[in-house]
Amino acid sequence: MLPLIQRADSFRDRTAISDGATDFTYAELLSRSEAIARALLGDEEDLREARVAFLVSPGFDYVAVQWGIWRAGGIAVPLCVKHPLPSLQYVIEDTTARSVVYGPEFRERLEPLFGPIDTDFVAIDDLAGGAQELPEVTRDRRAMILYTSGTTGRPKGVVTTHANLEASIRTLVEAWEWSEDDRILNILPLHHVHGIVNVLCCALWSGACCEFMPQFDAGEVFERFGTGRINVFMAVPTIYFKLITHYRQLPVEDQRELSRKLRAFRLMVSGSAALPVSVLETWREISGHTLLERYGMTEMGMAISNPYNGARRPGFIGQPLRGVTVRLVDENEQEVPEGEPGEIQVKGENVFLEYWNRPAATAEAFSPDGWFRTGDIAAWEDGAYRILGRNSVDIIKSGGYKISALEIEEVLRQHPAIGECAVVGIPDEEWGEIIGASLIVEGRQLDLQELNDWLRERLPGYKVPRRYLFQDELPRNVMGKVTKQELKQLFA
Template sequence: MLTLIDRAAAFGPRTAVVSAGRDYTYQQLLDRSARIAAALLAGATDLKEERIAFLVPPGFDYVAIQWGIWRAGGIAVPLCTKHPTLSLRYVIEDTAARTVLYTKWFADKLAPLFTELPADFIRAEDYGSAPTALPDVAPDRRAMILYTSGTTGRPKGVVTTHANTEAQITALVKAWQWSADDRILNILPLHHVHGIINVLSCALWSGACCVFLPRFSEGAVLEVFRRGEVNVFMAVPTIYYKLIHHYHSLLEVEQREISAALRKFRLMVSGSAALPVSVLEEWRDISGHTLLERYGMTEMGMAISNPYLGERRPGHIGQPLNGVTVRLADDGEIQVKGPNVFLEYWGRPEATAATFTDDGWFRSGDIAVYEDGAYRILGRNSVDIIKSGGYKISALEIEEVLRTHPQIKECGVVGLPDPEWGEIIGASLITDGHPLNLDELQAWLCERLPGYKLPRRYIFQDELPRNVMGKVTKQELKTAFA
C-alpha cells in the first residue's frame, strides 16, 4: 500500500495544491492521478517497475503524474526543466524509460529525441483514461530515480523504494511538527529530494497545502510572504541571499509589511549547501527567525537536523533524525544507516557496493566534527577538504570568514594542484566593486584565522558558477584558476 496516497482520502475536500492561480483539492489529485495511472497501464495489471520519465513544470500536473506513475506500479523519473536536450537524453536512455510525459512548454526541447529514442513521447495535458483497478504496490518496490549532480563522472541514478521515501517523510513530519494547517511555498526544483520530499511530500502527507508560483522571482516570493499566504518556507542559501538583496531595494513601508508577515511564520529552513552565518544573521534581522539548517543527500533524504524547538547553532546541522544512525569514520566522514538510505545506483552495482562499508554503512563523502552535542560540516571530501602540506583544511571555514569582510559579497575557495604542497588554496571573490588590496586582505584573514593556511591565489569575477541547487560548482572554479 502507498501510505502517502492512501492518506489523501482523509483530506479529500482540503486544498492540496495551488498552481496557475487555481486551488486543487486532495480529491481532485486522487481522481487525476487515477486516470493517469489507468492510461499508463493501458490494459495491463501492473507496470512492474517500468520507468516513466516526465518533464512538466512544478504544479498540480507534476504531482498528479508522479502519483499516477506510483499508483500504476511504475518508477517515477522526474526530469530537470532547465537541463539541455543532451542531458535529458542521458537520463531517458540511462533509465531505459518506456514513456516520457511532457507538457507543451517542453515540446521544442524534446523534439530532437522523438525519432532518436525508442520511448513513447506523450503530451501530458489531457493524458488519462477511465479509472480502472490499480495494483497493490508493496513498500519495498522501487519508487523513484533521481540523478545526482556529482563532483566526478557522469550523474548516477539514485533508486529509492516507497519504504525509503516514507521513512524520509515521516522523520521530517515528526521532527518539524507538520500539520494540516500548514501552507508552504515550493520554489525548489522538483527533480531533487529537497523539493520532492522535504516540501511537497511532507505537505501532502500532512494534509497541508503546497503553493507554486508560475515562475520564480524575488519580488513574487516576497509578495506571497507579505500577503500572508504561507507559514512555512524552505530554500537554499542562494535564494535567501537573493531575497535579502531584493528586500533592501524596497521602500521602507514595504519592508515593514514583509517583516511583520514573516514574524508570523511557523518554520523556515535552509539546506542543500552551507549557510553563511552572515546570511543567517541578516535574515534573522529581517524575519525574526533563525533558519533551521539540516543535512541530507539524494541517497538518503535528510539524516541530521537542527531542532524545531531549542537552540539552532550557526554553522551546525544538529542531531540525527528519528530512525537514523550516524557515525564519523576515522577521517571524520559522515556514515549513515537507516530505512531512509537508498537501495542502489541504477544499473551500477560496482558503484553501489563502493559507497557502502563492509558492515553496511553509507559513505556520504562529507567530513564533519561533533561538538557539544551537534554535528558541524567541514566540507565535501572531494572538493571542500583541501590537503596541503599534510594538513586537512576546510574550504568552508575560510569562505565563512571571507564573507564577513565588508568588501566581499560572495566567495568560493578551492584547492589547486601544487608540486610542493600537494594543494594550495585559491579564493574566487565577488566584491562590492571597489579595489581590494590583497596584502591587506591577507593580513585581515591572518587575524581571524591564526595559524591557518590561507589562500595563495585569488581571482575576481562577476559571479560564481552554481548548479541548479545553488551550490558553487568548485570543479568549474578550479578550471577558472588554471
C-alpha cells in the same frame, strides 16, 4: 494503497495544490492521478517498476503525474525543466524509460528525440483514463530515480523505494511538526529531494497545502508572503541571499510590513548547501527567524537536523533524526573521538537502495559493515554536528546543486580550442561556491561569450563556469595529478 496516497482520502475537501490563483483539492488530485495511472497501464495490470520519465512544470499536473506513475506500479523519473536536450536524453536513455510524459510547453525541446530513441513520448493532455484496476503497490518496490553528480563524472541514478520515501517523510513530519494547517511556498526544483520530499511530500502527507511558484522572483515571493497565507518556507542559501538583496531595496515602510508578516511564519529552513553565517544573521534581523539548518543528500534524504524547538547554532547542522544512525570515521573506517573531524556515515530506512545499473558504484558507496559513505566531513561538538567540508574537491556545491567538476571538464575538453582544463569550486557568499575553470587554449583566440553559448547547449546553466583562468600549464603533483587546492588559491 501507498500510505501517502491513502492518507489523501481523509483530506479530500482540503486544498492540496495551489498556484497562488487556482486551488486544487486532495479529491481532485486523487481523481486525476487515478486517471493518469489507468492511462499509463493501458492493457497491462501493473507497470512492474517500468521507468516513466516526466517533464512537467511545477504544479498540480506535476503531482498528478508523479502519483499516477506510483499508482500504476511504475518508477517515477522526474526530469529537470531547465536542462538542455543532451542532459534530458542522458537520463531517459540511462533509465531505459518506457515512456516520457511531457507538458505542452516542452514539446519543442523534446521533439528531436521522438524518433531516434526507443521511448514513447506522451503529452499529458493525451493521458485519458481507462478501465483497468490499479495494482497493489507494496512499500518495498522501487519508487523514484533522481540523478546526482558523483566523483565518476556522469550523473548517477539514485534509486529509492517507497519505504525509503515513507521513512524520510514520517521523520520530517514529526521533527518539524507539520500539520494540515500549514501552507508552504515551493520554489525548489522538483528533480531534487529537497523540493520533492522535504516540501511537497511532507505537505501532502500532513493534509497541508503546497503552493507553487514555477519561476523564482524575489518580488513575487515577498508578494506571496504578504498575503499572510504562507507559514512555512524552505530554500537554499542562495535564495535567502537574493531575498535579502531585494528586501534592502524596498522602502522602509514596506520593509517593516514585510518583516511583520515574516515573524508570523511557523518555520523557515535552509539546506542543500552551507549557510553563510552572515546570511543567517541578516535574515534573523529581517524576519525574526533563525533559519533551521539540516543535512541530507539525494541518497538518504535528510539525516541530521537542528531542532524545531531548541537552540540553533550557526555552522551546526544539529542531531540525527529519529530512525537515523550516524557515525564519524577516519580513513580507516574507525570512529573518531568527540571534537575530531571524520567522514559522516549513515544507516537507516531512509538510505537509498542502489545506483541504477551501477553495482560497483553502489558497493563502493557503502562500508563493509553497511554504512553509507557520504563523503562529507564533520565534527561532533557540544551535542551537535558541525560540517567542515567535502571529502572530495571534485564536487562543487553551488546554489543548492551538487555538481561534478569532472563532468564539466569532460564537456570542456570537447571544445576544439581547449587542450586541457581543470574545474574547481570557488567560495562565494551568495552561491556557496561558483564554478571556476582553468583553461589551456591551443592555436587560436577563445571568445568567452561564444564558449558560454557553446556550453549551454551541452550543460544546464548552473553547471556553466562563472570564472575563467587561462594558463600555460596546470599545477600538478609529482604523480601528474592536478592539484586543485593550489588551483583554488590561484583563483582566489
